Amino acid sequence: MKIYIRTTILFLAIALASCSDVIDVPVQTAPTRLVVEASIDWEKGTMGNEQTIRLSTSTAFFETTGNTAVTGASVIISNDTSGDEFLFVDQSNGEYTTDDFVPVIGQSYTLQIIHDGETYMAQETLIPVTDITNIYQGREDGFDDEELEVHVEFIDPANEDNYYFIRFKREGDLLPELEVGDDEFIDGNEVDWWYEVQEDEDTDKIDVLQPGDVISIEMYGISSAYYNYMDILIDQIGGVGLFQATPVAVKGNCVNQTNPDNYAHGYFRLTEVNKASYTVE
Structure with a gap:
């Protein structure tokens, strides 16, 4: 009886393997632009x-x-x-x-x-764009208070609408970190903008700032239109899970x-x- 059952399972597995089909999934195309x-x-x-x-x-x-x-x-x-x-x-x-x-x-x-x-x-x-007044490191303001973050300080010009685009890139990383912001709630104040390396949720790789890491920092003054454009673009490339943005043509x-x-x-x-x-x- 045991031999019969094993033989039946073997034949069933072979039959299922031989019946597999290749399914072509059509991929949506767009005109060359x-x-x-x-x-x-x-x-x-x-x-x-x-x-x-x-x-x-x-x-x-x-x-x-x-x-x-x-x-x-x-x-x-x-x-x-x-x-x-x-x-x-x-x-x-x-x-x-x-x-x-x-x-x-x-x-x-x-x-x-x-x-x-x-x-x-x-x-x-x-x-x-306003001047950067100070760059320093700390451990208290990031998502993990045990890990290092890099801070960029500047004074937002008062009584005018200002929009910022900041690019952080650690030497050796493939891609930079892109961030945008405005002065709706910080007009005329000193701003402390910080950068912290985030854990890769896809690989669970622990990756934090270490002594000796070199960070290039670029801070741009941008128009409100470009701020809106980059805000949508960053959402498109950075959202995951429940916070993933609905894809749209940017x-x-x-x-x-x-x-x-x-x-x-x-x-x-x-x-x-x-x-x-x-x-x-």
Whole structure:
């Protein structure tokens, strides 16, 4: 009887294994679009004349090969008050560069891109950023009061709307930590913004700041429109579980004047930026 039962189970397992089918799951596709990386960032203490804009095309989700760089486009930024134009030269690798840009705080600029017979335009204002007054480390304000965090202090300018974009990146990490904020509840006050490495919930890897870690810090002054754009984008890439954001098409400010339905991905921003580095002790 035991031999009969074992033989029956063996034949059943073979039958189930031989009846497996390959199921093709259709993957939703989207039209190929122009991707614009037009971040005109004026680092404090520099002339800000050297700037780069990158153009590429979007790809299918599982696409891992192929050159997406866009070449042969016309890229110009103009000062909306003086009419001065800054031509970005095609470097034949998707990058368009200039070494004669003139940044003016509070000035409005217009970006024009002509690609594949269509004209894309965007307008933004160069936003200033306040100075960083102090960078230090501590253990009391993070999610885990036993682990190190890095603090960035600055004074928010009073009686005006201010929006911030801060980028932290630990040396050796693949991706940076991106954060945005506004001064709705901190207008005119000293701000203490802290950065703490979070545990990877997918791998349960314990990863905290250690002495010797080098953190690069970039703090940008941004427009309210770019704040809203980045707030949605960060939610899209950072939400998990119950807090996962519903996927939506995140549109930037580059409008296709020729064919509005063929909109571009990406954003044209103009910001002043503080850059600093801190080594954990």
